[in-house]
Amino acid sequence: MESTAKQDPTAFKRIEFLVVTKNAELLSVSKDLVEHYKFRAEYSDSVDTVDADTRLSSSPMMILISLEEIEGLQERMKNLQQLRAAFPRSHIVAMVAGDESTDDCEMLRGSGARYLVLLQEIKNSSKLYYLAALLVQGTYIPVPVSDLFPSTQVNFNAYHKLVLNQKFLPVIFSGFTFSDKKYRQLETAQQVYVRREELGEYRKYIETYHDQVGAALKKRCRVMMMSLMALYSEILLLLSLDCEAGKKDLVQSKVSEFVQGSQDLGRYLKDCPDVWNVIAKALDFQFCRYERGPYILAYAVYISLKADWGQMQDVVMTALLADLGILDLTPESFKTLQKKNEKHLKPEELERYRHHPMNSLNRVMLRELEVSNETKSSIVCTHERNDLKGFPNQSPADKIPAEAQLIHFCELLDRRVRASLEDGILTHDFVRKQVWEEEKDSLKRFNAAFLDKIEKVLVA
Incomplete structure (x- = not known):
């Protein structure tokens, strides 16, 4: 297994992009994409051989797995479920063969795949590059702490980005009433992060209190x-x-x-x-x-x-x-x-x-x-x-x-x-x-x- 995350011996930084495949063409495209965006990435040939440090210390923004080489729908679903269990907040993108039925695709999504992509799309179009930029760089959106008010209830989660390892630590939880003490603690950070899929709730908060x-x-x-x-x-x-x-x-x-x-x-x-x-x-x-x-x-x-x-x-x-x-x-x-x-x-x-x-x-x-x-x-x-x-x-x-x-x-x-x-x-x-x-x-x-x-x- 190859890892770009361990090149700096002085500090651990989270893996942003995890690729699980034996497919040489997918691996080549993935490495080119990583070089283009300067992502911190790891590569593994199977779910079982994903690096232990990645499982324990990192939560990749995006995981790209090739299902084409895994025999049988049940086995493919099992692999996706393993990834979902290990990395519950990661976006999983699965490369599929293209001959799956609509029901099969829904079962793969139900097992953890956020998006399904064909190999031909990956090789011949820019869709994977767009998707990777979105999921790795556009998942956590910075918002000013000054947008929030003490004694108000929030219906979204918010995160603080740790400098050392670049992980996102939850600091505000949906249903939470924002106290004066909590506000003062976050003021020094100046901003927190909201996940892209929760921007609708954040918008409702702003429109309620501003x-x-x-x-x-x-x-x-x-x-x-x-x-x-x-x-x-x-x-x-x-x-x-x-x-x-x-x-x-x-x-x-x-x-x-x-x-x-x-x-x-x-x-x-x-x-x-x-x-x-x-x-x-x-x-x-x-x-x-x-x-x-x-x-x-x-x-x-x-x-x-x-x-x-x-x-x-x-x-x-x-x-x-x-x-x-x-x-x-x-x-x-x-x-x-x-x-x-x-x-x-x-x-x-x-x-x-x-x-x-x-x-x-x-x-x-x-x-x-x-x-x-x-x-x-x-x-x-x-x-x-x-x-x-x-x-x-x-x-x-x-x-x-x-x-x-x-x-x-x-x-x-x-x-x-x-x-x-x-x-x-x-x-x-x-x-x-x-x-x-x-x-x-x-x-x-x-x-x-x-x-x-x-x-x-x-x-x-």
Whole structure:
């Protein structure tokens, strides 16, 4: 067994990613993924040979196990149950053969598998890379202790991250009444962590104890963006993972929840002080270094409301679905897009990238998601340009939907804002004005009517 966790002899740090497989192809992809994200990982060829120290001292964020090489459904379920018993808080992702029945898949999930992934998906798409980043870097979400109030009851668990071994220690329990003493103990840490699946309860707490003015409204905006991030990633995985096919009602329910949450976010943002910086700094955790969808959504919802541009439901649905096809790109393309941009793709990769809007729409249609014809057109046109040099169809400017123009602009805005804030040089106000002026001078990406319409929101 190989272990990257024991390279530092001075301190133990928790294993983030545990891989259990004899499959050479899965092992190769896993090691490449670990190198890309710099995860602390261990590898084992069976559940029985998982390192004893890992069992006793660590709780990996994600466990990837290959079930393809394990004979029989009962034996596969037994292996999953062993992992679940040893690591009750870990997310277990199981690689399956693809010939399992719907009932078999449900039994594997019931035995502990959070997600089921096919080997072909792992080899030929970026779904595992997205999933790993989400589960390892986006499971525990930091929240300020100042969001909480003494003498209030919380309906979520919260955790403190230990510096020495990076483990998450429970410090607040659901149903717990927050005492003055407990609050003072946590104040020195400044922040605690909430698991992604409990963000809904955390949101309810914020909306119960914080009003809709001033700093309290900023907190509402931030927690709503957190909640939407969790929904956004869940919907993308439900739509993209082949083993999640057949869950039409669940997907539609999640999408309806996402639309309602986005409308609530727009209501909060419309009157939020320092709104641009609130959006840009709302999701200050690792996963959202790469996951840009919720930022683009927030910018688009705000501009749409303030400038009266586009239909809100179509804006939201386009922001949700336009980049779904990115997950069908190869791992190499996905890694390049995360660390650089499309200009650094190889010619054959760039050609495939330019078809991702059509792939997004195709997957939406394949899963029979209920979307309007306007949203379908908008999904395909989010990379079209005023100068006819966009993709995938080089659509004429007058055929590009208003919602697609808005999402395209917000994607550009987010990229520039993010780069500038990371450099610590420019303010959001400066970048916003600069982007708008550059686009107005060139009129290559956007037409004058659109830019004039959003000027008062961007530049004022």
